[in-house]
Amino acid sequence: MRVHDKLVKEVVSEVVGEDVLPLIAYLKGKRNISEFTIAESIDIEVNEARNMLYRLHGMHLVTYHRKKDKEKGWYISYWTFNPSRVVELKDRLHLERVAALKERLRREEQNLNAFFICTSMCSRLEFERAMEYDFKCPECGTLMTQQDNSKTIEHLRARIQDLGRSGAVRTG
Ligand SMILES: [Zn+2]
Numbered sequence: 001m002r003v004h005d006k007l008v009k010e011v012v013s014e015v016v017g018e019d020v021l022p023l024i025a026y027l028k029g030k031r032n033i034s035e036f037t038i039a040e041s042i043d044i045e046v047n048e049a050r051n052m053l054y055r056l057h058g059m060h061l062v063t064y065h066r067k068k069d070k071e072k073g074w075y076i077s078y079w080t081f082n083p084s085r086v087v088e089l090k091d092r093l094h095l096e097r098v099a100a101l102k103e104r105l106r107r108e109e110q111n112l113n114a115f116f117i118c119t120s121m122c123s124r125l126e127f128e129r130a131m132e133y134d135f136k137c138p139e140c141g142t143l144m145t146q147q148d149n150s151k152t153i154e155h156l157r158a159r160i161q162d163l164g165r166s167g168a169v170r171t172g
Contacts, residue, residue, distance in 0.1 A: 003083040011086045014093060015059050020052045024081060027062070032078040053079055060085050098163050105156040108149050116144035 005028075012024055022042045027033060039049035056062040063082055066075045107126075108115075116130035117123070118137035125133070125144070135144050 003086050007090060008083065008086050011089050011093065012056075012061065015089055016052075016055050016061065020056060023049065023052050024056075024061075027079060027081040028083070029081075031080045032065070033080075034076050034078050036076065038079065053077070059089065061089075094163065098160060101156055101160050101163070105153065105160065108153045108156060111149070112153075113146065113148055113150070115147045115149050117147045118142050118144050 008024060008028070009021060013021060023038060026038065026042050035049050035053060036046060038053070039046040042049075053062060053064070057064065061082055062079050064077045064079045066077050068074070069076050111126050114127040116125050116127065116135060118140065119142055120137070120140055122139035123137050123144075124147070125138075130144055133144075136142065137144055
């Protein structure tokens with residue numbers, strides 16, 4: 001399966017971390033590469049490579065099998081990158097992003113113009129929470145002002161719509 005490099009970088013760095021990108025770049029298009037070869041090829045310690053591989057494995061981005069080394073008598077793991085998982089994760093990240101925005105939108109709509117914001121911008125609270133603090137910012141004590149959140153709602157709706165368009169969420 002061919003997956004665009006840019007997508008691989010985006011998804012892998014988001015779910016595992018940027019530090020593993022050289023390892024993925026090396027492993028891409030290869031099969032069953034030992035952790036020793038991987039470490040040597042990208043010039044890191046074997047333990048470091050293992051740590052990265054386990055993290056990738058935790059997200060099912062790599063698979064491995066273990067084989068006993070006849071000479072040394074110990075087991076060596078051989079690793080393969082699983083690019084189709086990148087596509088799955090991309091879809092999942094996308095769905096999570098949309099769900100989080102929808103949840104925020106729901107909160108904003110439920111509390112229409114009932115948010116209170118500190119004039120120094122250190123906090124923003126729903127009406128009931130603000131009341132608990134006597135409408136004073138819990139951070140700096142400044143009196144909070146009621147906020148018209150219709151712009152926020154508009155902005156969130158637009159973002160959800162945009163994501164819906166760019167989504168291409170696979171359903172099967
Ligand atoms: Zn404040």
